[in-house]
Amino acid sequence: MSFVIRCLDCGHAAPFMPSSTHCPNCSSQWREAEYDMAEVGKTFPAQIKNRPFDLWRYQELLPIHTPNPIIRLGEGGTPLIQAVNLGMMLGLPNLFIKDERQGPTHSFKDRQAAVTIAALKEGGITEMVAASTGNVAISLSAYAARAGIKLWAFVTSLVPGVKMREIALYGSQVVKITGSYDQAKQVAAEFARQRGLYQDMGARTITAVESMKTLAFEIAEQLTMLQGAPPGSTDDSPKWRTPDWYVQSVSGGMGPLGVYKGFGELRQLGMVDRIPALAPIQAEGCAPMVESWKKGLEKAEPVLSPKTRIETLATGDPGRTYVMLRKQVNETHGVFESVTDEESFRAMHVLAKMEGISAEPAAAVAFAGLFKLVRAGTIKSTDTVVVNCTGHTMPAEQFLFGEGWTRDVDLREKAAQAVIPQEGLLSALNNVTPNRFPRVVVVDDTSEARRLIRRILQSQGDFEIFEATSGREAIELITRELPDLVILDLMMPEIDGFAVLDVLRSDPKTANIPVIVATAKELTVDEKSRLQGQIQSLMLKGDFLNDEFLEEVRALIR
Numbered sequence: 076m077s078f079v080i081r082c083l084d085c086g087h088a089a090p091f092m093p094s095s096t097h098c099p100n101c102s103s104q105w106r107e108a109e110y111d112m113a114e115v116g117k118t119f120p121a122q123i124k125n126r127p128f129d130l131w132r133y134q135e136l137l138p139i140h141t142p143n144p145i146i147r148l149g150e151g152g153t154p155l156i157q158a159v160n161l162g163m164m165l166g167l168p169n170l171f172i173k174d175e176r177q178g179p180t181h182s183f184k185d186r187q188a189a190v191t192i193a194a195l196k197e198g199g200i201t202e203m204v205a206a207s208t209g210n211v212a213i214s215l216s217a218y219a220a221r222a223g224i225k226l227w228a229f230v231t232s233l234v235p236g237v238k239m240r241e242i243a244l245y246g247s248q249v250v251k252i253t254g255s256y257d258q259a260k261q262v263a264a265e266f267a268r269q270r271g272l273y274q275d276m277g278a279r280t281i282t283a284v285e286s287m288k289t290l291a292f293e294i295a296e297q298l299t300m301l302q303g304a305p306p307g308s309t310d311d312s313p314k315w316r317t318p319d320w321y322v323q324s325v326s327g328g329m330g331p332l333g334v335y336k337g338f339g340e341l342r343q344l345g346m347v348d349r350i351p352a353l354a355p356i357q358a359e360g361c362a363p364m365v366e367s368w369k370k371g372l373e374k375a376e377p378v379l380s381p382k383t384r385i386e387t388l389a390t391g392d393p394g395r396t397y398v399m400l401r402k403q404v405n406e407t408h409g410v411f412e413s414v415t416d417e418e419s420f421r422a423m424h425v426l427a428k429m430e431g432i433s434a435e436p437a438a439a440v441a442f443a444g445l446f447k448l449v450r451a452g453t454i455k456s457t458d459t460v461v462v463n464c465t466g467h468t469m470p471a472e473q474f475l476f477g478e479g480w481t482r483d484v485d486l487r488e489k490a491a492q493a494v495i496p497q498e499g500l501l502s503a504l505n506n507v508t509p510n511r512f513p514r515v516v517v518v519d520d521t522s523e524a525r526r527l528i529r530r531i532l533q534s535q536g537d538f539e540i541f542e543a544t545s546g547r548e549a550i551e552l553i554t555r556e557l558p559d560l561v562i563l564d565l566m567m568p569e570i571d572g573f574a575v576l577d578v579l580r581s582d583p584k585t586a587n588i589p590v591i592v593a594t595a596k597e598l599t600v601d602e603k604s605r606l607q608g609q610i611q612s613l614m615l616k617g618d619f620l621n622d623e624f625l626e627e628v629r630a631l632i633r
């Protein structure tokens with residue numbers, strides 16, 4: 076493997092020493108790995124074909140000499156999942172989720188920890204210090220356990236107890252700091268200095284940024300599998316795809332820095348022709364990068380006391396990472412954006428209910444950002460978008476749920492009465508739900524649209540749902556079932572939604588049934604006046620989220 080460590084300040088090139096944290100020439104802590112691309116290009120990507128789909132697949136572009144099988148946990152190689160339901164709601168047919176929850180400790184920090192610990196092991200380190208908002212320490216602890224490295228984990232007292240206990244479970248020493256994350260980093264640095272221990276330097280750690288490149292490699296390779304090879308790709312010189320956008324929630328910003336570098340290296344190899352627009356998303360209560368970028372500042376103004384419940388993202392002072400990321404965001408025509416905690420918790424629910432993906436609040440920040448950028452028209456409906464789902468929610472935090480999120484079945488009394496268990500169970504279950512649910516007819520000629528609306532209705536509430544696939548079927552079904560609500564598509568072959576409405580409104584039995592029109596079409600003035608007074612609500616497909624739609628439904632059924 077041919078690479079050097081290049082100083083970003085003086086340009087000095089040195090061989091990689093995992094335990095060194097400074098440029099030997101000027102002492103700068105800002106350095107990066109630089110590969111001999113002519114050399115790498117001779118064998119990449121032909122060589123990788125027969126390797127397993129994990130992070131080490133791209134080892135020519137990683138700063139590790141021999142990946143050590145003993146410390147691996149199956150890092151990288153997470154699925155790229157098409158978000159069909161969410162995509163339909165947002166009007167984004169090419170929306171993909173990089174599911175980093177599926178790493179060994181359920182966050183994308185597993186990439187960082189796998190490569191960093193592998194390097195430190197090669198470098199002979201046996202004890203180290205890291206400050207963390209939770210996930211880095213969990214992941215480093217897991218790999219450190221395998222590698223025989225003792226970790227001192229400095230976390231703030233805001234880190235949830237479950238995360239602290241997981242760090243401790245892996246055998247690391249948790250040091251709890253009551254103060255900000257930036258303060259915890261300072262204390263950790265001082266502790267490491269006094270004891271002469273190696274300290275993880277976050278985005279300044281060579282292996283951290285290098286590890287995040289594998290996100291770019293995997294996304295490019297997976298998109299090519301899903302969407303086909305781009306024009307100009309041949310067997311001899313295959314090309315991979317670049318999405319239009321890479322969206323990620325950020326704290327220190329290491330993820331997007333690595334993704335940018337990864338696509339940059341693929342471009343040097345001639346395998347992609349561009350780097351995606353980067354969209355780093357922050358929590359509004361701690362958004363130094365977003366605020367500074369919006370003000371046009373070249374350096375970030377730190378946020379001294381972060382005000383967000385999403386502690387994973389509480390880096391108040393991004394320092395030089397902002398300067399680098401700002402350049403990359405501007406160059407790729409990306410944006411920085413922030414979202415509130417509430418928007419993020421809502422996005423977390425939307426993602427779970429519509430896509431079956433339970434993300435931690437910090438990861439949901441990226442999805443709330445996506446919603447905002449689509450609404451603002453920054454992300455276009457034709458764009459291919461990859462959102463990094465950075466971490467799993469374990470466990471779902473209590474404050475996310477209001478009252479009544481469980482329905483309780485108590486069988487203790489029943490058991491005492493010694494009734495037949497089966498019967499007791501059934502009658503207990505009967506108490507759980509009312510006898511009659513509001514009845515809704517969904518009319519749409521496309522099965523994806525019917526499934527989406529069915530999913531929205533069933534995700535939060537009890538409805539009896541009927542489906543009609545044509546105007547003719549709709550009229551018959553509605554006249555027979557007399558539902559509490561009709562959700563009607565307009566554009567259908569033969570009898571369209573307008574005609575269905577005419578029939579319903581002219582029959583006294585169906586004349587007063589409320590109707591929501593859900594249409595993919597921008598209506599003309601003429602069409603709008605035809606609907607006037609005929610319907611109760613108009614929802615444009617691709618322009619509403621599930622909970623907004625449910626609000627309309629609830630309001631009309633009451």
Ligand SMILES: *Cc1c(COP(=O)(O)O)cnc(C)c1O
Pocket residue numbers: 182183184210211324325326327328329330331387388435437438465466467
């Ligand atoms: C670390 C982390 C982030 C922020 O990542 P950076 O690229 O380092 O800013 C986002 N989400 C989760 C779940 C994380 O663990």
Ligand SMILES: [Zn+2]
Pocket residue numbers: 082083084085086087098099100101102103
């Ligand atoms: Zn230097």
